[in-house]
Amino acid sequence: xxxTREAHPAHRSHEIPEATRLRLFQxxxxxxxxxxxAYDLFLQNLVKGTSHLALGQEAVAAxxxxxxxxxxxxxxxxxxxxxxxxxxxxxxxxxxxxxxxxCGLMKGKGGSMHLTSVAHGVMGSYAIVGAHLPxxxxxxxxxxxxxxxxxxxxxxxxxxxxxxxxxEALNLxxxxxxxxxxxxxxxxYMEYTPISAVTAVKNPAADRAASYGLERxxxxxxxxxxVYSAARDALTKARSGGGPSLIECLTYRHSGHSRxxxxxxxxxxxxEEWLKRDPVTLYRARLLATGIAEAKLAQIExxxxxxxxxxxxxAKASPTPSLESAMTDVWxxxxxxxxx
Amino acid sequence: xxxxxxxxxxxAAIAQEMRRDERVVLFGEDTAAAGGVFKTTVGLFEEFGxxxxxxxxxxxxxxxxxxxxxxxxxxxxxxxxxxxxxxxxCWDYVANEIAKTRYMSDGQISLPLVIRTANGAGxxxxxxxxxxxxxxxxxxxxxxxxxxxxxxxxxxxxxxAIRDPDPVVFFEHKSLLANKAEVPEGEHVEPLGKAKVLxxxxxxxxxxxxxxVPRALKAAETLAADHGISATVIxxxxxxxxxxxxxxxxxxxxxxxxxxxxxxxxxGWGAEIASVIQEEIFDALKGPIVRITTPHVPLPAADQLEDxxxxxxxxxxxxxxRTLDSRRAx
Numbered sequence: 001x002x003x004t005r006e007a008h009p010a011h012r013s014h015e016i017p018e019a020t021r022l023r024l025f026q027x028x029x030x031x032x033x034x035x036x037x038a039y040d041l042f043l044q045n046l047v048k049g050t051s052h053l054a055l056g057q058e059a060v061a062a063x064x065x066x067x068x069x070x071x072x073x074x075x076x077x078x079x080x081x082x083x084x085x086x087x088x089x090x091x092x093x094x095x096x097x098x099x100x101x102x103c104g105l106m107k108g109k110g111g112s113m114h115l116t117s118v119a120h121g122v123m124g125s126y127a128i129v130g131a132h133l134p135x136x137x138x139x140x141x142x143x144x145x146x147x148x149x150x151x152x153x154x155x156x157x158x159x160x161x162x163x164x165x166x167x168e169a170l171n172l173x174x175x176x177x178x179x180x181x182x183x184x185x186x187x188x189y190m191e192y193t194p195i196s197a198v199t200a201v202k203n204p205a206a207d208r209a210a211s212y213g214l215e216r217x218x219x220x221x222x223x224x225x226x227v228y229s230a231a232r233d234a235l236t237k238a239r240s241g242g243g244p245s246l247i248e249c250l251t252y253r254h255s256g257h258s259r260x261x262x263x264x265x266x267x268x269x270x271x272e273e274w275l276k277r278d279p280v281t282l283y284r285a286r287l288l289a290t291g292i293a294e295a296k297l298a299q300i301e302x303x304x305x306x307x308x309x310x311x312x313x314x315a316k317a318s319p320t321p322s323l324e325s326a327m328t329d330v331w332x333x334x335x336x337x338x339x340x
Numbered sequence: 341x342x343x344x345x346x347x348x349x350x351x352a353a354i355a356q357e358m359r360r361d362e363r364v365v366l367f368g369e370d371t372a373a374a375g376g377v378f379k380t381t382v383g384l385f386e387e388f389g390x391x392x393x394x395x396x397x398x399x400x401x402x403x404x405x406x407x408x409x410x411x412x413x414x415x416x417x418x419x420x421x422x423x424x425x426x427x428x429x430c431w432d433y434v435a436n437e438i439a440k441t442r443y444m445s446d447g448q449i450s451l452p453l454v455i456r457t458a459n460g461a462g463x464x465x466x467x468x469x470x471x472x473x474x475x476x477x478x479x480x481x482x483x484x485x486x487x488x489x490x491x492x493x494x495x496x497x498x499x500x501a502i503r504d505p506d507p508v509v510f511f512e513h514k515s516l517l518a519n520k521a522e523v524p525e526g527e528h529v530e531p532l533g534k535a536k537v538l539x540x541x542x543x544x545x546x547x548x549x550x551x552x553v554p555r556a557l558k559a560a561e562t563l564a565a566d567h568g569i570s571a572t573v574i575x576x577x578x579x580x581x582x583x584x585x586x587x588x589x590x591x592x593x594x595x596x597x598x599x600x601x602x603x604x605x606x607x608g609w610g611a612e613i614a615s616v617i618q619e620e621i622f623d624a625l626k627g628p629i630v631r632i633t634t635p636h637v638p639l640p641a642a643d644q645l646e647d648x649x650x651x652x653x654x655x656x657x658x659x660x661x662r663t664l665d666s667r668r669a670x
Contacts, residue, residue, distance in 0.1 A: 073413070106446035116445040123412060124441060124449065128432050134405020135437065141406055142413040145365065145391070152409070168402035175397065329447040330482055332505035338481075339582040339616070340533065 013225040013286065020066055024224040025287055025297065027062035028280045029304050031082045034091050037308055038081065038098055042259055046316065047098045051112040054082035056222075056254035059279035060185050061086040063227025064153055067235055073123050073139045073152040075132040078113035079185075079253075080125035083155055089117040092311040096318055103318035107325060123152075130160040133169035133182060140173065140180035140244075151238040153181045153231075159190030161204040170212040170246065179238035181231070184248045185221060191257045192265055205248040214246045221249025222279040225286075252277070341522040349491040349523050350380040350456070350512055353498035354418060356527060358388050361416060364502060367394035368403060368420025368456075377422055378458050378517055400426055404433035404455065411453040411507075412441070418502060424459040424473045424511060431476075438507045439482030454501045455509045459487065460551050460602055461634075461650045462515030466641035470514075472602035472634070474549065475609045477509040478579045485579040486532060487511040489553035492523045493577060496530030504532060513550040533581035537590060541570030544660060545590045547613060548600040549576045552651060556600050559656035567661060579609050584616055591617050595626035598660060600651050605636040632659045 013021065035055045041047045054061065057079075065086030068074070076083040084094055089105060097104030098112050105117050113127040123139060126132035136154035143150035160166050161184060173180050184205035188195055201207035209216045219230050227249060234245035252274035256263035284297055330336040344352060358364045366384060368376075372395040375382035385393040396403050400421060407419035421427055427434055434455065441449050461470040477485045484506055488494045494512065501508035538553070539560055548556035553575045560571035572590050576583070591597045597617055599610030614629040632651045640646055 075409075106444060106448070109446045110444040114444045116448055118445070118448040123409075124445060126437070128436055131401075131405065131432055131437055134399075134402045134433075135409040135412075137402065138406030138409020138411075138417075139413045140409070142410040142415045145410075146414060150413075165401045165405065168397070168399035169405065171397055172399060172402040172406060176394075329443050332442070332450055332452075334447070336481070338580050339584040 013290065016225055016228060018292070020228070021225070021287060022292070022300070024062045024066050024228060025283055026300050026304065027065060027086050028058040028224060028283060029301055030091065031058040031061060031085050032280050033304055033308050034085055034094065035081060037312055038095065039255070041095065041099065041312070047112070048100060049111055050258045050260065051098060052079040052258050053255050054079050054253065056274070056278070057185055057187060057251045058082055059224040059227050059283070060155070060183065060221045060249045060251060063224045064155070064183065064231045067228050067231035068121070068151070068153065071121060071148070071150050072235070073121050073136065073150060075123055075136040075139070075152065075154040076115065076125040077129070077132070077156055077160070078125060078127040079157065080115050080155070081112070084115040084117060084122050084125065087117070087122050088120040089115070089122060090311065091308055092314050093117070095311055096315040099315050100320060101315055101318035102321050103315060108321045109325065109329070130156065130163035130165035132156070133160070133165050134172065136180050137169045137173045137178055140178035141176060143179055149239050151179045151181060151235050153183060155183045155185060157190065158184060158186040158188065158195040158204045160184070161208060162199060170208070170214070170244070173244040174212040174214060177241070177243040180244045181234045181238060182244065182246045184246070185251055186248050187251050187253045189253070189257065189266070192261065203248055205246055209246045212246070214244065217245065217247045219247060219249055221251035222277050222282065224279060224283050342525050343520050344491045344495070344523040345518055345520045346491045346494050346512070347378060347380045347517040349494040350498060351382055351384060352523070353495040353502070354381065354384055355387060357499055357502040358384070358392060363414060363416045364418065365392050365394070365410065365415055366418045366420070367396050367406070369396055369398055369422050371395060371420045376420070378512070378514065380512060380517070381420070400430035401433065404430045404438065407453045407455070408433060408438050408441070408451060411451045412449045416452050416502060418454045418456060421455060421457040423469050424457040425468050425471050427457060427473060427476065434477065434483070434509065435480045439480045443482060450505060451507045452505045453507050454498070455507070457509070457511060458514050459511040460513040460515055461639055461646055462551065464641055464643050464646060467638035470639045470646070474511050474579060475603040475607055478609050478612070479607065482507070483580060484508040484532060486577065487513065487550040487579070488577060489513070489516065489550050489575050491519060491521045492528070493530060495523050496528045497532065497577065499529045500532050503529065508532070511550065515551050532578050533583055535577055535583035535586040536575045537572060537586065538575055539571065539573040541572045541594070543570045543594055544596040544598060545572045545574065545594045546598045546600060546656070547574050547576060547587060547610065549579070549609065550602065552600040552602055555651065555653050556656060558653045559660070562653065562657050563660055569660065569664065582613070587613060588617060588621055592621045592624035595624055596664070597625070597629045599629070599631045600656055601631060601633040602650055603634065605631070605633045608633050627663065630659060630663050632656055
């Protein structure tokens with residue numbers, strides 16, 4: 001699938017303040033570097049289990065996070081490092097969780113697929129495909145009920161559009177006019193299989209929008225300015241009582257589905273085309289073209305790298321969690337007792 | 341004390357909690373305007389209005405997902421899954437999401453919510469609308485599991501479940517809904533995790549739950565009147581947290597223990613309780629712990645067949661007598 005001409009809105013970079021554009025760049029760089037570092041740590045056997053990298057999908061996370069209010073809610077998938085970082089969780093706490101250390105966001109009790117940072121509005125990363133869409137709707141209902149003007153954003157892959165929870169959540173959100181945004185990161189593959197091979201419509205999310213009375217939106221998910229603008233519009237609509245939005249962001253993951261997947265099923269030409277549309281490279285070039293100094297961008301990059309190096313060393317030095325912690329926090333009283 | 345039916349006691353508990361706590365909301369299929377297909381929520385829509393009492397589409401995933409999202413952001417939702425059999429439709433939320441999120445988030449997320457659901461046989465609805473699935477919920481770490489047998493407990497335990505900071509699966513038994521009994525007026529809350537000794541006897545200890553409790557009590561009367569066997573009857577009330585102390589003490593007192601379970605045989609709740617008892621008070625036992633359960637079959641629809649498989653008063657009496665006779669003969 002090539003980027004469609006129907007993708008909209010056209011980027012409105014000139015309307016976005018420079019400070020915001022620099023933030024969009026910094027967030028993307030931070031995600032890119034941190035995800036690469038996660039992969040390196042994996043090869044060093046310091047990250048166990050699995051991980052699902054969002055390399056190539058940085059613009060979606062950056063665009064939304066920059067547009068959201070600090071008290072808005074994010075609901076992510078097992079491919080959720082990028083959103084967790086973009087909302088403000090530290091690289092140390094994310095890498096620490098991946099490495100199963102005491103400094104991790106959940107002190108090793110959740111792992112890569114369940115990153116949660118309530119302090120940053122990240123209300124969990126959900127590893128059962130589609131499960132978090134109804135949960136986001138519930139959080140949106142709660143915000144509506146409490147009158148807080150908060151918005152819930154659920155991020156999910158193209159594969160989630162074929163599971164029942166997607167449809168139940170969209171219907172409920174539309175019926176109850178909930179302040180929730182459903183953001184599909186269409187990276188063209190559901191795990192190892194092209195989404196087009198298993199989906200009845202061309203655009204797996206947007207082509208279902210009409211079923212729930214929602215506007216059809218397909219945007220270039222590799223353009224942080226476009227994502228930011230679309231997110232901002234949908235957030236404004238949700239906050240003002242206009243109900244839910246469904247946004248399909250066209251993007252591409254640079255690596256395989258998970259660390260076990262070399263992604264050999266992808267045509268070489270397709271990969272090359274999308275690597276040319278690398279969101280971080282494109283955004284850097286745009287900032288330069290709009291008059292931002294090379295030195296400024298280089299400074300951001302080197303500062304992020306220095307911070308990442310410090311975070312990596314601190315995570316490596318962090319102790320592993322106490323074994324007693326495996327028995328805590330089943331219940332609100334902090335314990336695990338099922339009997340007296 | 342007022343006479344209330346079990347179904348009215350359910351509504352009374354929800355009303356009591358909604359009046360005292362603005363965060364409590366109620367929703368499910370036909371729950372609001374219709375008052376529930378089992379009429380357990382009659383009057384709540386009228387009293388609390390469409391903002392707090394809502395009808396949902398037939399979307400079990402959305403119902404429990406929404407309950408979870410609302411609970412983690414400050415509400416205290418009471419979500420209804422019409423038949424407990426339908427928990428299978430949304431088991432991901434019950435077992436993977438709601439049960440595990442506090443733990444996985446290292447305590448960052450709290451889920452004070454109640455899943456109310458109509459459980460059990462007696463209505464001749466067949467294999468997909470009659471099951472007793474309390475043992476499904478009991479098997480998942482992170483869920484509290486409650487099943488009242490009386491109107492007073494329906495009110496008191498449901499009120500406690502709504503106030504509880506953890507997720508509670510609350511099983512309302514369909515065949516008990518019409519039962520009327522005294523229910524304390526005014527605020528009534530029964531703590532979770534306490535079994536109730538309903539009858540004291542010296543020969544045997546019968547441990548029962550929900551609709552099996554009145555049957556066990558009737559069986560105890562017959563055993564006393566016709567066979568000279570004096571039975572203690574305990575209502576477990578809450579499978580998680582489990583009042584093991586009371587069960588162990590009452591089992592040790594007679595040394596002869598029977599469980600009466602509506603769930604099918606394998607991995608029924610009585611198996612776990614029997615395991616606890618034999619591990620901890622083996623020397624006090626005078627014979628094997630006997631489980632009286634629905635056999636390991638799906639539930640049939642025809643009334644004669646359903647009655648034949650679910651433990652009945654006659655079967656409890658017969659099993660107790662057979663067990664005691666065979667021990668005497670040996």
